[in-house]
Amino acid sequence: xxxYLMKRILMSLLTLFVLITVTFVMVRLVPGGPFDADIAExxxxxxxxxxxxxxxxxxxPVQYKMYMQNLFKGDLGExxxxxxxxxxxxxxxxxSATLSxxxxxxxxxxxxxxxxxxxxxxxxxxxxxxxxMAISTIGISLPNYVVAIGLMYLLALKLSLLPVTGxxxxxxxxxxxxxxxxxxxxxxxxxxKTSLIDALNQDYVTMAxxxxxxxxxxxxxxxxxxxxxxxxxxxxxxxxxxxxxSFVVENMFTIPGIGTMLATxxxxxxxxxLSGMIIFYGAGVLVFALLADLAYVFIDPRxxxxx
Amino acid sequence: MANILEIEHLKTFxxxxxxxxxxxxxxxxxxxxxxxxxIVGESGSGKSVTMLSVMGLLARNGYVGQGRVTxxxxxxxxxxxxxxxxxxxxxxxxxxxYEAKMRKYRGKEVxxxxxxxxxxxxxxxxxxxxxxxxxxxxxxMSKKECxxxxxxxxxxxxxxxxxxxxSQYPFQLSGGMRQRVMIAQAISSYPKLLIAxxxxxxxxxxxxxxxLDLMQAxxxxxxTSIILITHDLGVVASMCSRIIIxxxxxxxxxxxxxxxxxxxxxxxxxxxxxxxxxxxxxxDESKKLVPIEGTPPDLLxxxxxxxxxxxxxxxxxxxxTHEPExxxxxxxxxxxxxxxxxxxxxxxxxxxxxx
Numbered sequence: 001x002x003x004y005l006m007k008r009i010l011m012s013l014l015t016l017f018v019l020i021t022v023t024f025v026m027v028r029l030v031p032g033g034p035f036d037a038d039i040a041e042x043x044x045x046x047x048x049x050x051x052x053x054x055x056x057x058x059x060x061p062v063q064y065k066m067y068m069q070n071l072f073k074g075d076l077g078e079x080x081x082x083x084x085x086x087x088x089x090x091x092x093x094x095x096s097a098t099l100s101x102x103x104x105x106x107x108x109x110x111x112x113x114x115x116x117x118x119x120x121x122x123x124x125x126x127x128x129x130x131x132x133m134a135i136s137t138i139g140i141s142l143p144n145y146v147v148a149i150g151l152m153y154l155l156a157l158k159l160s161l162l163p164v165t166g167x168x169x170x171x172x173x174x175x176x177x178x179x180x181x182x183x184x185x186x187x188x189x190x191x192x193k194t195s196l197i198d199a200l201n202q203d204y205v206t207m208a209x210x211x212x213x214x215x216x217x218x219x220x221x222x223x224x225x226x227x228x229x230x231x232x233x234x235x236x237x238x239x240x241x242x243x244x245x246s247f248v249v250e251n252m253f254t255i256p257g258i259g260t261m262l263a264t265x266x267x268x269x270x271x272x273x274l275s276g277m278i279i280f281y282g283a284g285v286l287v288f289a290l291l292a293d294l295a296y297v298f299i300d301p302r303x304x305x306x307x
Numbered sequence: 308m309a310n311i312l313e314i315e316h317l318k319t320f321x322x323x324x325x326x327x328x329x330x331x332x333x334x335x336x337x338x339x340x341x342x343x344x345x346i347v348g349e350s351g352s353g354k355s356v357t358m359l360s361v362m363g364l365l366a367r368n369g370y371v372g373q374g375r376v377t378x379x380x381x382x383x384x385x386x387x388x389x390x391x392x393x394x395x396x397x398x399x400x401x402x403x404x405y406e407a408k409m410r411k412y413r414g415k416e417v418x419x420x421x422x423x424x425x426x427x428x429x430x431x432x433x434x435x436x437x438x439x440x441x442x443x444x445x446x447x448m449s450k451k452e453c454x455x456x457x458x459x460x461x462x463x464x465x466x467x468x469x470x471x472x473x474s475q476y477p478f479q480l481s482g483g484m485r486q487r488v489m490i491a492q493a494i495s496s497y498p499k500l501l502i503a504x505x506x507x508x509x510x511x512x513x514x515x516x517x518x519l520d521l522m523q524a525x526x527x528x529x530x531t532s533i534i535l536i537t538h539d540l541g542v543v544a545s546m547c548s549r550i551i552i553x554x555x556x557x558x559x560x561x562x563x564x565x566x567x568x569x570x571x572x573x574x575x576x577x578x579x580x581x582x583x584x585x586x587x588x589x590x591d592e593s594k595k596l597v598p599i600e601g602t603p604p605d606l607l608x609x610x611x612x613x614x615x616x617x618x619x620x621x622x623x624x625x626x627x628t629h630e631p632e633x634x635x636x637x638x639x640x641x642x643x644x645x646x647x648x649x650x651x652x653x654x655x656x657x658x659x660x661x662x
Contacts, residue, residue, distance in 0.1 A: 203426040209364055210421075211414035211441035211492075222429055300431055301476045 001297060001304050008293045012286040019282040020071070020275070024064055027274050034080040034269045054080060056271070067275075076279070077272035081265065087276035091258060097167055098250065098257035102243050105177050109184035109238070116185070117192025122219065124197065132189055139186025144245060148179040148252045165254040176253050180245055184238045191234055195227035202226070228299050236292030240285035309380070311500055311532045312338040312361070317374035319353075319360045322395065326607050330356045332556040338500070343526065343533045345543030345564075347579065348553035351603050354536045357553070358502050362417065363402075363409035370398040371405075379416065379499060383409055414441035418493030418531075422505040424485035428477040435473030438492050445496060456495055463528065464491035465521055483514040490521065497529050504536045519546060540583045544568065549639070552576050555604045555614030558633070562640035572642040574619045575599070613644070621646060 035042070035050055042050070051057040055066060070077055076087035120132035142150075155175060156164040163172045199205065200223045208222040250259035258277060265273040296303045319331035330353040338344050346354045360371050361383070372393075375385040384405035386398070413419070421427040429437060438460070439453035448456065454473065461469035464487045477485055486506065493501060503522065507515040523546060526533055537543055543550055543564070550567040552560040552575060560573040571577055578599035601618035604610050613619070616626040623645060631645045645651050 203421065203423065204429040206364060207419075207421060207427040207489075208429070208440070209413070210362065210419040211444070212410045212412070213414070213440055213444055214410075217440070217444075222432070225431055226429070301433075302430070302478055305476075305479070 004297070004303065005294070008290055012290055016279070016282060016286055020068075020279055021064075023275050023278045023282075024067060025060070027271050028060065028063075030269065032269050034271060036269070054078070054272075071279075076276040079270055079273045081268045081270040081273065087273050090261060090273055091276060091280055094256060094258040094261045097255050098243070098246055098259060101167070101173070101176055101180065101250070101255065101257065102239075102246055104173060105180035105184075105242050105246075106239050108177055109181040109188060109242070110235070112181070113185045113188025114192055116189040118196060118219075120189065120193040121196035121200065129193075132193070136186040136189040139182045140190075142182065144179045144183060145248050145252060147182050148175065148249055151175045151178060152252075167253075167255050172253075176246075176249050176255065179249050179252075180242055183245075184242060187234065187238070188231075191231055192227070195230050196223055199223040199227040225299060229296070232292055232295045232299065236288045236295075237285070240288045243284050244281055309340050310337045310377075311340050311342075311379055312336075312534075313375075313377045314357070314361060315375040317357060317360060317376070318372040319356055319365065319369060319374075320372050321366070321369045323368065328606050329609055330556050330606055331360060332606075332609060334553070334556070334558055336551055336558070336561075338532055338534060340499075341526075341530060341532055342549065343535060343547045345547035345550040346534060346536045346553055347538065347540055347543055347550060349538050349603060351606075352553045353556035354538075354553050355504050356556075358504065358534065358536060361409075362413060362419065362502070363406035364413075365402070370395070370402055372398065378412060383412075411445075414498075415445040415496050416498055417500045417502060418496065418498040420486075420490050420493045420501065420503040420506045423509040424477075424482060424489050425509065427489060428485055430477055432476070433473065434475055434477070434480075434488055438473070438488075438495055441492070441496055457491075460491045460495045461488070463494075463525065464488070465517075466491065483510060483517065486510060486514070486518055487521065490518070490525070494525055494529060494531070498531055501526075501531045501533045502536070503533060505538070506535070507539070507542055508537070515542070522546070540568075540579055552579065555609065556606060557614055558643065559615065560640075560642045560644075562637070566637065566640040570640070572636060572640075572647050573615075573644050574621050574646070575615050578618075 033051075033056070034054075035047065039047060048057065055063060058066075067077065076091075079085045079087055079090055082090070116132040116135065120129045123129055152164055152175065155161045162174055163169065166172055167176075196219075200219070202223075204226075205218060205222055208218045213222075246257060247259035247262060249255075250257040251263050254260065258280065261273070262277045262281075264270075265277060314334060314336050317331055317334045318329070321328045321330065330351070332353075334353070334357050336344070336346075346357070348354050356365070356369070359365050360369070360374075361376050365371070371384065371386055373386055373388060375387070376383040384401065386401050388397075428434075435454070435457060438457045439448075439450075442448045442453050442456060457473060458469050461472060466472055466484065466487050472480070472488070477488070480488065486509075490506070501522075506522070507518050510518060519542065522533065522535075525531070533546075535543060535547060547564055549563055550561065551558055552567065552573065554575050559575050560567065560571065562570075567576060568580070571580060578597070581597040582599065584596060599618055604614050604617065610616060610627075612628050612630055613622075613626045616622050619626065625645060631643050631648070633641050633643045634647045635641050636647060
């Protein structure tokens with residue numbers, strides 16, 4: 001088991017390294033520079049000084065070496081846009097908004113997704129089942145930005161029930177959370193339903209029934225624990241996707257989260273901030289993938305005893 | 308001797324896309340205390356569905372249409388629809404009611420052993436957990452009591468190092484070992500009735516013999532009655548005192564082991580006996596295994612006459628149109644075939660009626 005986890009951790013670190021390198025190169029391949037907006041107001045000398053101050057005048061390999069050395073010390077560098085502000089601090093500023101939004105969306109997606117999926121699995125071919133599948137189909141086919149615009153138009157502009165932007169009050173969370181969670185809810189409902197039905201048709205469920213166990217134990221322990229295996233491998237990337245998906249939703253609702261900052265740093269060619277943000281997102285995805293692998297160990301004993 | 312299980316005129320059907328399938332068509336049987344009854348028939352003859360109906364373990368689309376079942380003197384269900392206008396809804400309610408009733412017996416008074424130990428044990432729960440579940444549910448046993456009982460039962464079931472087994476998972480055991488665990492699990496509540504649904508089919512021949520010996524030994528130790536469902540006459544020969552031959556959802560012949568093996572009357576039983584490999588006799592041409600040609604009847608459209616008519620080498624005209632009744636040959640022996648009718652028997656003596 002230790003070997004299994006070590007292998008996964010090493011793989012994650014390698015992936016992160018590749019991600020950092022590719023990001024570093026691609027960000028700098030985009031035409032334009034961080035100070036192009038102000039270039040008209042600067043003398044060539046001032047411009048050159050500025051470039052030298054941040055080391056952008058150096059050839060790429062040298063910059064890369066410097067960047068990696070700093071990164072190794074845990075230093076993401078200084079923002080090119082906001083003078084004197086560390087990228088890490090910038091991420092910290094946006095973190096609370098992004099994390100709270102993602103956390104609530106994950107919670108909502110899990111509760112509703114599991115609820116609908118279990119209901120549909122236990123009552124196949126009834127109106128309950130059909131309703132759940134209808135919700136699921138709608139959720140899968142609508143991208144989150146369409147949902148966001150639809151909600152804004154209906155709930156905020158027409159009915160004036162909710163604030164259009166920001167995250168200042170609990171009510172403000174409603175629309176972004178729905179926009180974020182609808183797709184995962186839809187996928188989760190379908191997945192929970194099919195996995196659970198599949199597990200309920202297994203022979204061991206007949207065996208459990210023959211022991212006179214209650215329906216709750218049969219579904220909750222015998223079937224659900226087996227059904228969780230495919231679900232876990234969806235849920236971990238789902239959480240990571242919600243984290244990234246908040247990028248679009250944050251921008252639409254102008255929520256001061258990491259997503260909005262990422263968008264600004266792209267237009268500003270803020271190399272260090274952009275790299276830092278992408279590394280942060282990437283690390284998030286990897287952590288959740290790792291957590292999924294860890295969850296497997298607890299659910300499926302066959303993994304634990306595998307060499 | 309009191310009867311532990313009585314089944315009267317059981318009829319079961321499944322509602323499918325193609326229509327209504329009737330895998331059990333009027334089956335009646337009794338099982339005495341301490342008795343071992345063999346139910347024999349090929350795949351699709353209704354052996355398993357009969358027992359699943361009684362146990363209340365039918366699939367969602369399966370219903371008992373008619374029949375009365377008593378277990379240990381207690382009536383489990385008595386479904387007697389009047390006329391043709393019984394609705395699925397009514398049967399669904401009946402099903403719900405008796406399944407709830409039966410749940411108290413399952414795993415307590417009745418233990419079940421299934422065919423395939425690879426798929427009937429839950430792969431991600433420990434042996435100990437799976438063995439304790441029933442005990443906890445029915446007897447409110449504590450963890451310690453469960454453990455003690457389980458250790459004793461595993462030992463009875465011939466499992467080495469039972470302490471270690473309790474914390475192991477099914478995938479860590481061999482096939483024969485898993486079947487022993489399944490048996491141990493079924494008998495851990497000291498049930499009055501043990502239903503073994505093809506317990507040896509998925510095992511290789513040497514293990515088969517061991518498992519049968521084990522069941523025989525356990526029967527003597529805990530004093531349970533056994534219903535052994537199988538398609539292998541060789542398996543029932545060594546264990547069962549009485550045998551029921553099932554075909555097309557109906558009982559074709561029943562009798563003591565001796566009567567079935569040495570005085571069988573039904574052409575289907577004859578066919579089954581001819582397809583049992585016999586290693587004692589020398590393998591010359593005349594001793595080749597004789598298969599029964601053809602396939603079982605389509606139970607979507609059960610035949611009007613005898614269920615076996617299409618495959619019977621003695622079939623007469625009347626067999627196609629009329630269903631023979633069960634005729635008693637001796638107090639213990641009965642057969643559902645026109646050839647057992649005394650009036651027909653006298654005719655067939657010369658072989659004249661065979662057309």
